[in-house]
Amino acid sequence: MILTVTPNPSLDRTYEVPALDRGEVVRATGERMDPGGKGVNVSRAVAAAGVRTLAVLPLGGAPGALVARLLHEQGIEVSPVPVSGRTRSNIAVAEPDGTLTKINAPGPELTPAESESLLDAVGAHSAHADWIACCGSLPRGLAPSWYAELVARCHAAGARIALDTSGPALLAALAERPDVVKPNAEELAGAVGRPLATVGDAVEAAEELRARGARAVLASLGADGQLLVDAGGTHFASARVDVVRSNVGAGDSSLAGFLIAGGSGPRALASAVAHGAAAVQLPGSAMPTPADLSPDAVTGTTGIPLDRPLTEPA
Template identity: 80%
Template sequence: MILTVTPNPSLDRTYEVPALDRGEVLRATAERMDPGGKGVNVSRAVAAAGHRTVAVMPLGGAPGALVAELLTGQRIEVAPVLVVGATRSNIALAEPDGTLTKINAPGPELSAAEAESLLSAVTAHSASAAWIACCGSLPRGLAPEWYAELVTRAHAAGARVALDTSGPSLLAALRSRPDVVKPNADELAQAVGRPLATLGDAVKAAEELRGLGAGAVLASLGADGQLLVSSAGAFYGHASVTAVRSNVGAGDASLAGFLAAGGEGPKALSAAVAHGAAAVQLPGSVMPKPTDLDPSAVTVTADIPLDRALTEQGNPR
């Protein structure tokens, strides 16, 4: 079982539009409504692959009730922590060339009691979890050290933790030694405080995060593929993609594939790359099923072309 933690979940509405013309009335050609949040997406991808998952999150108001209903319909066990504020609603506008414009609401502010209840809910479900995936930004009311406390409690319960967050929350959590962290190129650059122009730069930055406490670093580099840097060495994986339809949740699908495949080594990296490549070819935040995966399109190697320039260079914004 893979347990996911989403401190700031959402109800996501995605509209496909012919073009994004500012100031005009846009007529959508298709629309979707999905439960959102990085941890939620990991649970959705795990469930789509046929594995058991439990999703812990704060939920409030009518949007929160709808998030729980949608997740239950996808065979995901929901462990809600009821909060006073309403769960946020987000909007995404997807253009035919793959360009995505997102409007993310801030979400409710959690009280100290609600923050503690969320930690307690994670601890209560830790015993049966092969992995705990802690994902996304922290809502108002949660200090940057909240994830660090979660990692500490999860380790005390004997669980392995994968962390996908950024900024002060990531740096604070490294002191608690999460087993895996999963930054994208910009988040990796932000963590080390400098731009990343090549794969070699990304490998060096990942090693620095390991020096700060991360057990392993699974770095999503967009069209440039993914890196896995751990005590076993560094591996690089990439896949050929026919056409990008939406990159929403692609990194979350990658993390789900990685954890479902054991969470370590080149085989898990290959699964991560396959899931990410499948996700970008699906509409909105649809998570890939096993039939969507193409393992033959994936290449994983320890012979990393360190001088290769990154198409999507990491910037420490």
Template identity: 80%
Template sequence: MILTVTPNPSLDRTYEIPDLERGEVLRATGERVDPGGKGVNVSRAVAAAGHRTVAVMPLGGAPGALVAELLAGERIEVAPVPVAGATRSNIALAEPDGTLTKINAPGPRLTAPESWSLLAAVAAHSPSASWIACCGSLPRGLTPSWYGELVAQAHESGARIALDTSGPSLLSALSGRPDVVKPNTDELAEAVGRPLATVGDAVKAAEELRSLGAGAVLASLGADGQLLVSPAGTWFGSAAVAAERIRSNVGAGDASLAGFLAAGGEGPDALAAAVAHGAAAVRLPGSVMPTPSDLEPAAVLVTADVPLDRALTEQGSPR
């Protein structure tokens, strides 16, 4: 079972539009309403792959009730922590060339008792979890040290923990030695405080995160692929996706993490699963998560011969 923790879940509305024109009335060609949040998407991808998952999250108001209802429809066990504030609603505008414009609401402010209840809910389900995936931004009311507390709690229970967050929340949790961290290029650049122009730059940045406490670093490099830097070695994985097949990159990184964890969470085979899941996700609308039939493993290339000098298409820069 893979346990996910989403401190700031959302109700996500994605509209497919021909073109984004400011100040104009836009007519959508497609619309989806999905439960959102990075950990939520990991659970959705795990469930779509046929594995058991439990999703822990704070939920409040009508949007929170709808999130729980939608997840139950996807055969996901929800462990809700009731909160006074309403769960946030986000909007995404997807253009045919894959460009995505997102409007993310801040979400409710959690009280100290609600924060403790969230930690308690994770502790209650940790004993049966093979992995705990803690993902996304922290809501108002939780300090950056909250993820560090969660990492320490997970290790006390004997569970392995994967962390997908950024900024102070990521850095403050590294001393707790999370088993895997999953930054994208910009988040990796932000963590080390310098631009990343090549794959080699990303490797060096990942090694720095490992020196600070991360067990392994699974880095999403956008269209260039993914990088795994771990105690067992360093591998680079890629899968070309034709531009005309790209529909939305919402949740692609979350699908990648789900594929990685479901495949064991270590080594080149898990990296190949991560790349296959991410490539499949961008070919689907909104934040639809791929099923096994959507995967194209033959199109994935994983190598230990990392192309260090390759320039990154989407170069990372500190925010």
């Protein structure tokens, strides 16, 4: 069972449009509504693969009730922590060329009592989890050290932790030695405080995060592929993608694929890349099922192309 923690979940509405013309009336050609937040997306991808998952998250107001209902409809177990504020609602606008415009609401401010209740809820279920995926930004009211506290408590209970966050929250948690951290190129550059222009730069940055406490680093490099740097060495994999429809949740799908495949080594990296590549070819924040995956499109190597320039330097 994979348990996910989403401190700042959302109700996500995605609209597909022919073009986004500022100041004009734009008619959508497609729309969908999904429960959102990085940990929620991981649970959705895990459930789509037929693996049991439990989502722990603070929920409030009518949007929160709708998030819980949508998760249940997707076969996801939910452990809601009631909060006084309303769960946020986000909007994404997707254009045919893959350009995505997102408007993310700030979300509620959690009280100290609600923060502690969220930690307690994770602890209550941690003994039954093969992995605990802690994902996303922290809502107002939670200090940057909140994830570090969560990692420490879960490790004390014997659980393995995958952490997907950024900024001060990521840096604070490294001291507690999360089992894997999953930054994208921009987050990786922010964590080490310098730009990344090549795959080699990303490898060096990932090694620095390991030196600061992370046991493994799974780094998404967008269209260039993904890196896994751990005690067993450095591995690189990429996949062919014909059409990009939406990259919402693609990184979360990658993390789900990595954990489903055991959470370590080249096999798990290949699963992460296959899940991410499948996700970007689906509309909105739809998560891939096994039928959507193309494992044969994934190419993995230990011969890292260190000099390859990143398509999108960070």
